Amino acid sequence: xxxxxxxxxxxxxxxxxxxxxxxxxxxxxxxxxxxxxxxxxxxxxxxxxxxxxxxxxxxxxxxxxxxxxxxxxxxxxxxxxxxxxxxxxxxxxxxxxxxxxxxxxxxxxxxxxxxxxxxxxxxxxxxxxxxxxxxxxxxxxxxxxxxxxxxxxxxxxxxxxxxxxxxxxxxxxxxxxxxxxxxxxxxxxxxxxxxxxxxxxxxxxxxxxxxxxxxxxxxxxxxxxxxxxxxxxxxxxxxxxxxxxxxxxxxxxxxxxxxxxxxxxxxxxxxxxxx
Amino acid sequence: xxxxxxxxxxxxxxxxxxxxxxxxxxxxxxxxxxxxxxxxxxxxxxxxxxxxxxxxxxxxxxxxxxxxxxxxxxxxxxxxxxxxxxxxxxxxxxxxxxxxxxxxxxxxxxxxxxxxxxxxxxxxxxxxxxxxxxxxxxxxxxxxxxxxxxxxxxxxxxxxxxxxxxxxxxxxxxxxxxxxxxxxxxxxxxxxxxxxxxxxxxxxxxxxxxxxxxxxxxxxxxxxxxxxx
Amino acid sequence: xxxxxxxxxxxxxxxxxxxxxxxxxxxxxxxxxxxxxxxxxxxxxxxxxxxxxxxxxxxxxxxxxxxxxxxxxxxxxxxxxxxxxxxxxxxxxxxxxxxxxxxxxxxxxxxxxxxxxxxxxxxxxxxxx
Numbered sequence: 001x002x003x004x005x006x007x008x009x010x011x012x013x014x015x016x017x018x019x020x021x022x023x024x025x026x027x028x029x030x031x032x033x034x035x036x037x038x039x040x041x042x043x044x045x046x047x048x049x050x051x052x053x054x055x056x057x058x059x060x061x062x063x064x065x066x067x068x069x070x071x072x073x074x075x076x077x078x079x080x081x082x083x084x085x086x087x088x089x090x091x092x093x094x095x096x097x098x099x100x101x102x103x104x105x106x107x108x109x110x111x112x113x114x115x116x117x118x119x120x121x122x123x124x125x126x127x128x129x130x131x132x133x134x135x136x137x138x139x140x141x142x143x144x145x146x147x148x149x150x151x152x153x154x155x156x157x158x159x160x161x162x163x164x165x166x167x168x169x170x171x172x173x174x175x176x177x178x179x180x181x182x183x184x185x186x187x188x189x190x191x192x193x194x195x196x197x198x199x200x201x202x203x204x205x206x207x208x209x210x211x212x213x214x215x216x217x218x219x220x221x222x223x224x225x226x227x228x229x230x231x232x233x234x235x236x237x238x239x240x241x242x243x244x245x246x247x248x249x250x251x252x253x254x255x256x257x258x259x260x261x262x263x264x265x266x267x268x269x270x271x272x273x274x275x
Numbered sequence: 276x277x278x279x280x281x282x283x284x285x286x287x288x289x290x291x292x293x294x295x296x297x298x299x300x301x302x303x304x305x306x307x308x309x310x311x312x313x314x315x316x317x318x319x320x321x322x323x324x325x326x327x328x329x330x331x332x333x334x335x336x337x338x339x340x341x342x343x344x345x346x347x348x349x350x351x352x353x354x355x356x357x358x359x360x361x362x363x364x365x366x367x368x369x370x371x372x373x374x375x376x377x378x379x380x381x382x383x384x385x386x387x388x389x390x391x392x393x394x395x396x397x398x399x400x401x402x403x404x405x406x407x408x409x410x411x412x413x414x415x416x417x418x419x420x421x422x423x424x425x426x427x428x429x430x431x432x433x434x435x436x437x438x439x440x441x442x443x444x445x446x447x448x449x450x451x452x453x454x455x456x457x458x459x460x461x462x463x464x465x466x467x468x469x470x471x472x473x474x475x476x477x478x479x480x481x482x483x484x485x486x487x488x489x490x491x492x493x494x495x496x497x498x499x500x501x502x503x504x
Numbered sequence: 505x506x507x508x509x510x511x512x513x514x515x516x517x518x519x520x521x522x523x524x525x526x527x528x529x530x531x532x533x534x535x536x537x538x539x540x541x542x543x544x545x546x547x548x549x550x551x552x553x554x555x556x557x558x559x560x561x562x563x564x565x566x567x568x569x570x571x572x573x574x575x576x577x578x579x580x581x582x583x584x585x586x587x588x589x590x591x592x593x594x595x596x597x598x599x600x601x602x603x604x605x606x607x608x609x610x611x612x613x614x615x616x617x618x619x620x621x622x623x624x625x626x627x628x629x630x631x632x633x
Contacts, residue, residue: 006372014358102359103398109356111325113373114345207327275325304551443545448552463511465551484514484554493511 003115007123012130015091019131022087023138026080033076034146038153041066045158056157065160071150084135088128092195095124096202100275107275117269118262121199128195129188193254196261197223203265207272219264223257276300277348277420277451282321282331284314291317293475294331299468301419301451304442308459308498309472315455316352318472319422322453323350335420346376348420351413353428355405359398363391363408367415374416381446382415389437403434410438420451427456439465463494471501478502507548515550519558523567527578528589534580538568 049059071077099107110120151159201216208215230249234241241249277299284292291314299305307315320326322333324340335344357366363386370377386393389407397408406426413421427435441447442465456462459469463483471478478501486492492500507522509515526532538544541559545552559576562568566584570576579585604614 003373010369103355104359105352105354105356106358108325108350108352108354109369112323112345112350112356114342114375115373116342270324272327273325274327275320303553439549440546443549443552445542445552448542448545460511464509464515464549464554467551467553484516484557487512487514488517491512495511 003113004119004122007113007115007119008126011095011123011127015095015127015131018087019134022080022084022135026084026135026138027142029076029080030142030146031149033074034071034149035153036076037071037074038066038150041070041158042154060158066150066154066158067160068147068150071146081139088131088135091131092128092198093202095127096199096206100206105275111269111273111275116266117273118266121203121262121265121269125192125196125199129192132191133188189254193227193258193261196258196265200261200265200268203268203273207268207274209274223261227253227257229253276336277322277453278332278334278337279318279322280332280334282318282333283329284317284321284326285329291475292321292328292331295472295475295477296331297470297477297480299420299451299453302449303467304447304452304454304465305468305470306459306462306466307453307455307470307472308494309455309457311457313472314475315472316424319350319352319424319453319455322422323348325350346374346416347418348422349413349416349418350422350424351409351426352424353406355397355409356412357397357408360396362394362396364393366397366408366412367393370412370415376417378415378417382411385411385414385441385446403430406430407434407438410441414441414446418450420453421447423452423454425455425457427458427461435461459494459498466494469494469497471498473502509548509550515554516557516561519544519548519550519554520562520565520567523558523562524588524592527567527585528592532578534578534582534585536578537575538578540575 045059045063048054048063049056054062098104099110111117113120197220201220204216204219205212227250230241230246230253233249234246279298280296282292282295283290295314295318297305297307307318309315317326321328322335322340333340335348338344340348357369361369367377367379367382370382371379389404389411391404391407395404397405400408406429410423410426413423426438430438439462442452442462454462454466466483468481469483470480479497481497483494486494486497507518509518523532523538532538539547541555542552544550544558545555548555559568563570563576566579566581567588568576569579
């Protein structure tokens with residue numbers, strides 16, 4: 001357990017500089033975006049009102065209120081998120097391959113540590129999950145601040161209601177931070193299983209070389225197939241099952257897929273891995 | 276003692292190790308000798324479970340390798356086993372963190388003996404200095420067995436002399452050491468046993484002093500006989 | 505102490521020989537303390553096991569002795585020391601005889617040459633003092 005925490009600490013630290021850069025990027029881009037989009041709206045609004053000599057209510061009737069979605073849908077908001085997602089997805093692979101390549105043969109040291117080798121796997125897995133969680137938390141914390149920024153620029157008359165509960169319906173964000181705890185578990189659970197399967201696929205490649213890539217892909221597809229089997233079963237049996245039953249079957253399949261990912265990874269790390 | 280028993284290994288179709296067997300005792304320096312590519316490094320990696328074997332057995336003090344074994348055996352490969360951006364002192368902290376058997380004082384001693392600066396980053400070290408740091412990572416561990424892969428290759432003669440000095444010191448005494456080399460003549464007088472390997476097999480395994488005494492031959496002489504015959 | 509080792513004779517035998525030479529030449533005094541096994545290994549750049557073996561042999565041959573936990577010392581036994589000197593001299597003589605055997609020269613002439621050379625060199629040594 002101690003070694004797991006030490007390795008986890010180590011892995012998180014390795015990515016930390018890049019992580020801070022991502023955080024910085026998100027904050028800067030979104031804050032600037034909040035200002036730019038709001039000011040932009042006000043400028044346009046002022047222009048139109050002056051040009052056409054409209055009153056406020058006339059303008060609003062014609063052009064509608066400013067909704068927070070206008071900011072949330074802008075590149076300022078979205079691009080840093082997409083960029084971070086891309087970075088993290090790359091890191092899912094890089095977190096392993098970085099220890100093999102370049103002037104780096106750190107994998108020797110990792111595999112020679114006096115600890116069960118699966119600990120390395122768990123540490124890297126947890127790292128990814130923490131990094132994702134961290135960014136999501138960051139976003140949740142940023143939203144109220146961004147609301148403040150927007151509301152300080154756009155007067156009340158021009159905006160629609162910005163209360164927090166409003167965001168539940170925002171399509172953009174609902175899959176990022178679901179409001180129900182169960183939804184949270186589900187989505188991150190699926191994410192966890194996905195990363196676990198990817199990790200095991202990477203280890204398959206590292207153990208078997210070129211033909212390993214083939215096996216890895218087959219393994220990935222098999223895992224996916226097993227996972228969605230309940231859904232397929234339901235479709236082919238013409239909706240025979242209740243939602244709860246499908247859910248329970250999916251849960252069982254998830255456990256099977258996750259369990260086998262870990263079991264295979266453990267076996268590979270102990271007996272098949274090559275440096 | 277480390278026992279390698281009938282180890283078979285294939286890379287694809289090619290049989291790299293063909294029923295290879297030898298033993299290395301604690302308190303002795305055993306040298307695996309053979310041309311480049313014959314499989315010496317592979318054997319070492321196999322002992323450390325860093326590469327799989329197809330069949331055969333490798334036992335360390337009678338047991339198969341487990342996680343505890345890594346406090347008993349360590350491997351010094353010809354590449355650095357730390358992150359290049361780490362400073363030497365960071366590398367030492369890492370070792371202290373994970374290994375109970377890490378001896379920080381000995382690491383410090385060796386650092387001074389090799390005249391290295393602990394604040395230097397590993398990526399900025401010369402090849403010779405990197406090899407020395409790698410050595411320290413192995414020698415400062417209170418392990419019973421040390422595996423060193425080509426400790427003398429590719430480094431300048433002064434670094435080599437320094438490293439050779441380590442072999443004659445208390446740092447090696449009482450430990451079991453397996454080294455590989457393809458340049459045996461430099462270190463003939465340092466080793467206890469020689470294992471001649473060719474074509475994935477052990478051709479001859481012998482005590483160096485015994486052969487000198489009984490047959491008046493040096494290791495190089497034996498090599499000539501064995502590899503030609 | 506630097507000794508050049510050849511790779512064909514057992515190293516421990518060469519170490520013992522080196523000690524005998526040092527004794528015969530008077531560099532090692534009777535009763536003089538000698539380095540520990542480890543120190544010797546380090547000084548001569550040899551395997552500590554070899555140093556160990558050499559010491560063991562020398563103990564058995566009576567060349568050195570160890571009292572309890574004290575460092576080992578050269579023997580004070582005159583008989584042993586004498587035989588060591590003799591051994592080396594006889595070796596040199598054997599070597600010498602072997603070299604000149606093939607040259608067809610009467611022994612008296614050879615001994616004349618030896619004496620002449622010896623005197624000349626000790627003469628030089630005297631002058632340079």
